[in-house]
Structures are given as C-alpha cells and as structure tokens.
Amino acid sequence: MYEVSVIITAGGKGKRMGSSLPKQFMLIKDRPLLMHTIQRFYMYNPKWQLLVTLPEEWVNYWEELVVKYDFQIPHRIVTGGSERYHSIKNALEKCQGKIIAVHDGVRPMVSNDTIDHCFQAMKTRKAVVPVLQHKESIRSVSSGASRAEDRSRFRLVQTPQFFDAEVLMNAYTRPYGPEVTDDACLVEELGETVYLVKGNEENIKVTTKIDLVIAEHLL
Amino acid sequence: MYEVSVIITAGGKGKRMGSSLPKQFMLIKDRPLLMHTIQRFYMYNPKWQLLVTLPEEWVNYWEELVVKYDFQIPHRIVTGGSERYHSIKNALEKCQGKIIAVHDGVRPMVSNDTIDHCFQAMKTRKAVVPVLQHKESIRSVSSGASRAEDRSRFRLVQTPQFFDAEVLMNAYTRPYGPEVTDDACLVEELGETVYLVKGNEENIKVTTKIDLVIAEHLL
Numbered sequence: 001m002y003e004v005s006v007i008i009t010a011g012g013k014g015k016r017m018g019s020s021l022p023k024q025f026m027l028i029k030d031r032p033l034l035m036h037t038i039q040r041f042y043m044y045n046p047k048w049q050l051l052v053t054l055p056e057e058w059v060n061y062w063e064e065l066v067v068k069y070d071f072q073i074p075h076r077i078v079t080g081g082s083e084r085y086h087s088i089k090n091a092l093e094k095c096q097g098k099i100i101a102v103h104d105g106v107r108p109m110v111s112n113d114t115i116d117h118c119f120q121a122m123k124t125r126k127a128v129v130p131v132l133q134h135k136e137s138i139r140s141v142s143s144g145a146s147r148a149e150d151r152s153r154f155r156l157v158q159t160p161q162f163f164d165a166e167v168l169m170n171a172y173t174r175p176y177g178p179e180v181t182d183d184a185c186l187v188e189e190l191g192e193t194v195y196l197v198k199g200n201e202e203n204i205k206v207t208t209k210i211d212l213v214i215a216e217h218l219l
Numbered sequence: 220m221y222e223v224s225v226i227i228t229a230g231g232k233g234k235r236m237g238s239s240l241p242k243q244f245m246l247i248k249d250r251p252l253l254m255h256t257i258q259r260f261y262m263y264n265p266k267w268q269l270l271v272t273l274p275e276e277w278v279n280y281w282e283e284l285v286v287k288y289d290f291q292i293p294h295r296i297v298t299g300g301s302e303r304y305h306s307i308k309n310a311l312e313k314c315q316g317k318i319i320a321v322h323d324g325v326r327p328m329v330s331n332d333t334i335d336h337c338f339q340a341m342k343t344r345k346a347v348v349p350v351l352q353h354k355e356s357i358r359s360v361s362s363g364a365s366r367a368e369d370r371s372r373f374r375l376v377q378t379p380q381f382f383d384a385e386v387l388m389n390a391y392t393r394p395y396g397p398e399v400t401d402d403a404c405l406v407e408e409l410g411e412t413v414y415l416v417k418g419n420e421e422n423i424k425v426t427t428k429i430d431l432v433i434a435e436h437l438l
Contacts, residue, residue: 129358131358134375135424135426136375136376136377136424137375137376137401137403137404138373138374138375138376139348139350139373139374139376139403139413139415140372140373140374141372141373141374141415142372145412146374146413146415147407148401148403148404148407148413149373153359153360153361154357154358154359154360154368154373155357155358155359155360155365156353156355156356156357157355157356157357157358158355182356182367184356184358184367185356185367188366188367193364194358194365194367196358196360196365201427201429202429205354205355207354208420210420210421210437213436213437214433214436214437217432217433217436218429218432218433
C-alpha cells in the first residue's frame with residue numbers, strides 16, 4: 001500500500017510536432033523530457049508509487065533510454081490503450097495508493113509547490129486540480145459568431161489532478177466516451193466537487209517546438 | 220492621411236513584476252522591449268502611422284532611450300491618461316488612418332503573418348482580432364463552485380486588433396467604464412461583428428519575469 005500513486009501519462013505517439021519522436025522522449029537539458037517529469041514527483045516524495053503509461057511500441061525504446069541515461073528512479077511501466085482513457089484504466093489496475101494523482105508526462109516543470117498544494121488539499125477533499133487565471137481576453141465561438149467573455153470567470157486547468165482512489169476508480173468503471181479528456185470532468189459527473197488550488201505558471205504542457213524551447217530555457 | 224494608424228499602448232507604470240522599471244522598457248536582446256514591438260509594424264509597412272502611448276512621467280526616459288539606442292523608426296508619443304481607455308482616447312485624436320490598429324506594447328513577438336491576416340481581413344470587415352485556440356482544459360468559476368467547460372468553444376484573444384477608424388472612434392465616444400479592457404468588446408456593444416483570424420503562438424503578452432525570459436529566448 002502506498003499513500004499516493006502517480007499515473008504519469010506519456011501515451012503520445014509523435015505526430016503533432018512534425019517529428020517521428022514523441023515529445024515525451026525529446027531531449028531537454030541533455031535528458032529525455034519524461035525523466036524530468038518523473039523526477040519532479042520523486043523529489044517531492046520518494047515513497048510514492050510512480051506509474052508511467054507508454055505506447056506499447058515505445059516501451060523498448062524507453063528501456064534503452066533508462067539504461068543510456070542511467071535513470072535510477074523506480075517507476076512501473078504500463079502500456080497504453082488506444083486512447084488516454086484506456087491507458088489510465090490500465091494503470092488504475094496497478095495503483096496501490098489511497099490517493100491517485102494523474103499527471104501529463106509532458107509537463108516537466110510542475111513545481112514542488114503545485115504538488116504540495118494539491119496533496120495538502122486532499123486531506124479534506126476528494127478531487128483537487130491546480131489552475132491558473134487567464135492573462136488574455138477570452139472569446140467564445142458558436143456557429144460562426146463569437147462574443148467576449150469575462151476572463152475572471154475562467155481558469156486554465158493544469159495537472160497533476162489528485163483524487164481519492166475509490167472515487168477515480170469508480171469514475172473509470174463508466175463506459176468510454178471520446179469526449180473524456182479530463183479526469184476531473186469524469187469525477188464531476190459522479191457528483192463529486194472538484195476543488196481548485198493554485199498551479200504554477202511554468203507548468204506548461206509541451207506540445208509544440210516553441211514549448212520545447214521554453215522548457216529548455218526554464219528547466 | 221495614412222492607410223493605417225497603429226496605436227501601441229505602453230502605459231504600464233511598473234508594479235506587477237516587482238521592479239520599478241515598467242516592462243515595456245526592459246531590455247531584450249540588448250534593446251528595450253518596446254523598440255522590438257514598434258519595429259514589427261514598421262517592418263510590415265513603413266508607411267503606417269505609429270503612435271505610442273506612454274505615461275507622462277516616463278516620456279523623458281523614453282526619449283533618452285531613443286537617443287541612447289539610436290532608434291530611428293518614426294513614431295509619435297501620446298501621453299496616457301489614468302487608464303488604458305483614456306490613453307487610447309488621447310491617441311485617437313492624433314490618428315489619421317482609415318484603419319486603426321491597437322496593439323499591446325508588451326507583445327514584441329507579433330508575427331508578420333498575424334499583422335497580415337488582420338490587415339487583409341479588413342478589406343471586407345470592420346473589426347478584426349487575432350486569436351488562438353486553448354491548449355489547456357478550462358473551468359468556469361462562480362460563487363465558490365467550478366465546472367468544466369468545452370475548450371473548443373473558447374479562443375484566447377491577442378492583439379493587434381484592427382478597426383475601421385470611424386467605428387472605433389464612435390465606440391470611444393461612449394463614457395468610460397472600468398470594465399473596458401478590450402477594444403473589440405467596446406465595438407461589439409455598438410452592434411459591430413468582430414471577425415477572428417489566426418494569431419501566432421509566440422505573440423505572448425510579457426507581464427511576468429518568466430515571460431521576459433521566454434521573449435529573450437524567442438526573439
């Protein structure tokens with residue numbers, strides 16, 4: 001039994017960035033991005049269970065990287081399903097924590113404070129996500145038209161998202177729908193309240209070449 | 220008469236970044252940030268009228284920078300009022316363009332393409348703003364509770380925002396309200412349709428120290 005299990009999703013197969021190498025394996029500061037991400041959680045608490053979801057066809061490559069970079073942090077590989085939903089479902093079967101955190105593998109700059117804000121809030125909550133306020137104006141669009149929205153009403157959602165294990169497992173017994181991109185939504189549909197804590201500005205999702213440059217510079 | 224007048228707003232007085240120097244004057248690549256911004260428009264079309272709004276107490280400082288950095292791009296200084304709204308109102312009195320663009324002085328990385336998308340769209344539209352899709356999940360908050368929103372419905376609004384001069388001037392004859400942070404909203408209240416074009420990802424608003432590092436790296 002662990003206090004916390006962390007599912008780090010690294011299911012990307014490498015299309016969007018115009019490169020055959022999925023972004024979780026790209027080098028930042030001379031190490032694959034995913035190693036930075038894993039390390040963030042290990043540094044916060046080395047006793048947490050770390051699970052990493054990978055596409056089956058990239059598992060061998062990852063294992064070679066682990067040897068090549070002498071990566072010592074204990075973690076368990078779970079092969080992903082066809083979609084993020086299935087990868088998480090696979091990982092949940094291996095989770096032994098009372099609390100489960102789900103984190104994007106391509107967010108290597110999550111801060112110690114962000115992890116701590118989430119974890120501390122879990123003492124009294126069952127679902128906690130880190131968010132940031134918008135710096136830009138926002139418009140909503142529908143059927144070709146758009147209108148201004150009050151940005152103070154909105155928050156940008158980051159990860160890690162923390163859940164009571166029972167609540168998350170319960171949410172994942174529901175059938176898969178392609179609209180599921182966010183675990184907080186799933187849990188919410190079961191009637192759980194999602195509690196918001198402060199994320200960190202550097203905690204960007206690395207999905208483009210520009211993000212990679214930013215990450216390289218900030219790490 | 221000019222084809223286009225560009226109002227570049229640089230009214231920041233320097234509080235948010237924990238520094239006494241307003242961010243538009245901070246050095247990026249050995250030049251004040253605002254000079255990069257002005258240059259972007261001059262490079263796109265050197266015949267456009269460029270107006271820069273500055274807080275009155277920083278005008279002398281800017282004039283010293285212009286000499287120190289041998290900044291040759293022609294531009295007219297307009298002193299700002301107490302709020303952004305008043306700065307723009309002052310600038311509008313000097314605008315001679317048939318089209319007026321309003322741009323944040325602290326967005327030095329606006330691309331040629333973004334300016335071009337806006338300007339080309341103005342051939343058939345009266346209000347055009349550049350936007351980007353959200354990469355992150357979004358939640359809305361109200362009275363302590365929050366709920367997931369469909370991010371595909373929302374766009375992040377950038378600048379430059381382009382307007383038919385008559386339309387914008389008309390919008391600014393309305394009395395000032397503190398809720399006015401976006402010119403597109405003002406124009407929209409008069410019944411104009413705001414047309415959206417694609418912005419560029421690098422076109423961030425430099426408001427924090429992290430942004431400054433990113434800008435330094437991307438420029």
